[in-house]
Amino acid sequence: MKLHVVGQNNMRVDAAAKVTGKALYPEDVSLEGMFIGKTLRSHKPHACITIDTSRAEAMEGVVKVLTYKDVPHNHYGVLMKDHEVFCSEKVRRIGDPIAFVVAVDEEVASKALAKIKVEYRELKAVFDPEVAMHQDAPKLHGESNIVYHYKLRQGDIEKGLEESAVVVENTYVTPMVDHVFLQPEAGVAHMEKDTIVVTTATQYPHFDQLEIAEALEVEKEKVKVINAAVGGAFGGREDITLQIHLALATKLTGKPVKAVYSREESFIAHAKRHAMVMTYKTGADEEGKLKAMEARIIGDTGAYASWAINIMRKAGVHATGPYEIPNVKVDSYAVYTNNPFGGAMRGFGATQPPIAHEQQMDMLAEALNIDPISIRLTNAFKIGSKTATGQILKDSVPLRQCIEAVAEKLGFSVVSRGV
Amino acid sequence: MKEIKLKVNHKDYHVAIEEDMRLLDLLRNRLNLTGTKEGCGEGECGACTVIMDGITVNSCMVMAFQAENREIFTIEGLEKGGRLDPIQQAFLDEGAVQCGFCTPGMVLSAKALLDKNPKPTREEIREGISGNLCRCTGYNKIVDAIEKASEYRKEE
Numbered sequence: 001m002k003l004h005v006v007g008q009n010n011m012r013v014d015a016a017a018k019v020t021g022k023a024l025y026p027e028d029v030s031l032e033g034m035f036i037g038k039t040l041r042s043h044k045p046h047a048c049i050t051i052d053t054s055r056a057e058a059m060e061g062v063v064k065v066l067t068y069k070d071v072p073h074n075h076y077g078v079l080m081k082d083h084e085v086f087c088s089e090k091v092r093r094i095g096d097p098i099a100f101v102v103a104v105d106e107e108v109a110s111k112a113l114a115k116i117k118v119e120y121r122e123l124k125a126v127f128d129p130e131v132a133m134h135q136d137a138p139k140l141h142g143e144s145n146i147v148y149h150y151k152l153r154q155g156d157i158e159k160g161l162e163e164s165a166v167v168v169e170n171t172y173v174t175p176m177v178d179h180v181f182l183q184p185e186a187g188v189a190h191m192e193k194d195t196i197v198v199t200t201a202t203q204y205p206h207f208d209q210l211e212i213a214e215a216l217e218v219e220k221e222k223v224k225v226i227n228a229a230v231g232g233a234f235g236g237r238e239d240i241t242l243q244i245h246l247a248l249a250t251k252l253t254g255k256p257v258k259a260v261y262s263r264e265e266s267f268i269a270h271a272k273r274h275a276m277v278m279t280y281k282t283g284a285d286e287e288g289k290l291k292a293m294e295a296r297i298i299g300d301t302g303a304y305a306s307w308a309i310n311i312m313r314k315a316g317v318h319a320t321g322p323y324e325i326p327n328v329k330v331d332s333y334a335v336y337t338n339n340p341f342g343g344a345m346r347g348f349g350a351t352q353p354p355i356a357h358e359q360q361m362d363m364l365a366e367a368l369n370i371d372p373i374s375i376r377l378t379n380a381f382k383i384g385s386k387t388a389t390g391q392i393l394k395d396s397v398p399l400r401q402c403i404e405a406v407a408e409k410l411g412f413s414v415v416s417r418g419v
Numbered sequence: 420m421k422e423i424k425l426k427v428n429h430k431d432y433h434v435a436i437e438e439d440m441r442l443l444d445l446l447r448n449r450l451n452l453t454g455t456k457e458g459c460g461e462g463e464c465g466a467c468t469v470i471m472d473g474i475t476v477n478s479c480m481v482m483a484f485q486a487e488n489r490e491i492f493t494i495e496g497l498e499k500g501g502r503l504d505p506i507q508q509a510f511l512d513e514g515a516v517q518c519g520f521c522t523p524g525m526v527l528s529a530k531a532l533l534d535k536n537p538k539p540t541r542e543e544i545r546e547g548i549s550g551n552l553c554r555c556t557g558y559n560k561i562v563d564a565i566e567k568a569s570e571y572r573k574e575e
Contacts, residue, residue, distance in 0.1 A: 009514065011511060012514075012516060012517075014519070015510075015511050015516045015519070016503075016511065017519075018516050018519030018522050019503070019507040019510050019511055019516055019519075019522055019526065020454070020494065020495070020497070020498060020503070020507060021452075021453070021454020021455070021493070021494035021495050021523045022454065023519055024453070025456070025520065027453075027457070028447075028453035179554075180554055181518070181520075181554055182456075182458045182464060182466055182518065182520040182521050182552065182553070182554050183456070183458065183518070183520040184457075184458070229518075229519060230518060231456075231518050231519070231520030232517075232518040232520060232554045232555055233518075234554070262460055263458065263459040263460060263461070263464075
């Protein structure tokens with residue numbers, strides 16, 4: 001079979017527009033008579049709030065100040081509807097949106113933000129996900145901060161560890177990471193008769209449409225989301241940021257409304273890669289064959305769940321790395337804290353565990369006096385391998401070739417021991 | 420308000436500006452040249468790179484009044500008679516464009532480099548684009564493109 005696309009070099013359809021500067025990103029779109037919108041955000045990580053917008057609304061040039069009172073259905077979120085469009089009683093992180101000023105220009109909008117009075121009654125906050133798991137920790141939503149617990153059990157972990165010649169136990173931590181897509185969030189919304197049109201850069205236009213429709217309590221068909229050129233995303237544009245704010249603003253004012261975030265606001269507004277705490281106990285026999293692996297992975301999902309369930313499940317499923325291990329016990333958790341919220345970012349939970357399982361491999365190799373390449377070849381998945389979750393790998397498992405190619409390029413001479 | 424004269428992409432402009440206006444805002448909001456991008460607003464990312472009197476500048480760090488009587492090149496000024504500049508063509512041919520937000524600044528940094536040094540080494544190319552951040556490509560394709568652009572320009 002001759003393939004026409006796979007294996008061929010093809011020109012991106014939008015490359016010519018991008019290389020000439022003609023491609024329109026949302027901040028490049030301007031509409032006649034449009035207003036400018038700016039977001040007021042929480043300065044406290046955990047607090048009860050009362051809001052007074054009257055001084056801002058009285059300013060010349062201020063068209064409207066949106067708060068939770070203006071949102072028909074004040075909830076959204078990709079998996080759990082735990083975000084509020086605008087915080088009503090409580091803020092749960094620094095950066096939570098509280099109000100959205102719609103004004104004739106940016107200068108007025110910025111001045112109006114400073115005139116909104118927010119009274120914070122601070123609550124005890126929690127920033128460490130391990131502390132947040134305790135029953136007596138401050139709660140973010142509901143009765144427990146544990147959003148999700150993924151359990152994986154394979155074989156007999158106690159027996160596997162007992163039978164191991166060497167057991168290595170360590171805790172690894174990875175930090176939250178921002179996507180820093182180069183184009184900060186921006187968007188323009190306008191009315192086309194009774195249809196709300198939101199032009200923005202998103203990874204999820206169909207879902208944005210649904211979330212806007214639900215928040216505004218309008219039919220989905222009355223919301224149109226146009227994806228302009230997207231200046232990078234890497235998972236960071238999977239959650240809503242300004243889409244509902246803009247849709248609501250144009251619906252209530254009848255005029256086009258535009259918002260552009262600064263880099264600083266972009267950092268504050270969108271999700272982060274989950275920070276993880278990973279405690280690993282890995283055992284191998286004298287030949288370096290893995291016997292058992294126990295992992296406890298705690299993911300800090302911050303103030304909101306976003307994709308935490310899928311991400312922490314993926315972290316748990318990938319916890320063994322690409323190795324055959326007969327006895328496995330994994331517990332991975334997603335936990336609410338008052339930190340920036342964790343969400344999708346390149347790898348979606350599969351990126352963090354290799355920090356732990358690969359360091360474990362190196363330390364096992366060192367303890368057993370085996371070279372680090374050999375110990376990996378001894379345990380690497382191959383065709384026919386069964387993963388800890390019970391999947392039989394039927395084809396395309398070129399891990400061995402990959403490791404061998406890397407070893408060769410490094411000039412590493414493999415001391416084969418029972419490989 | 421202040422009136423200034425400047426040349427942008429071979430065209431003379433006489434514009435009224437505010438004293439606190441940045442060159443970036445003048446280009447994007449007054450002259451509607453939106454190919455110049457704002458990524459950080461503090462001179463870190465290079466998305467707003469333009470060429471001013473032959474030297475690349477971050478247009479977010481240059482005040483509009485500082486452009487008085489200067490000659491500016493933006494990404495919109497590169498095509499000649501509907502034909503892509505060799506640098507633009509090389510970026511296309513080498514697959515150096517992904518999200519595209521850094522591309523205008525990258526292309527202009529490449530132009531400033533090649534105008535001074537028509538046959539740069541890969542190291543000199545990396546130095547030449549060291550003020551421009553890209554989050555998609557990993558830079559290798561961009562360096563390849565600038566190398567290729569150097570060849571294209573020789574052929575012309």
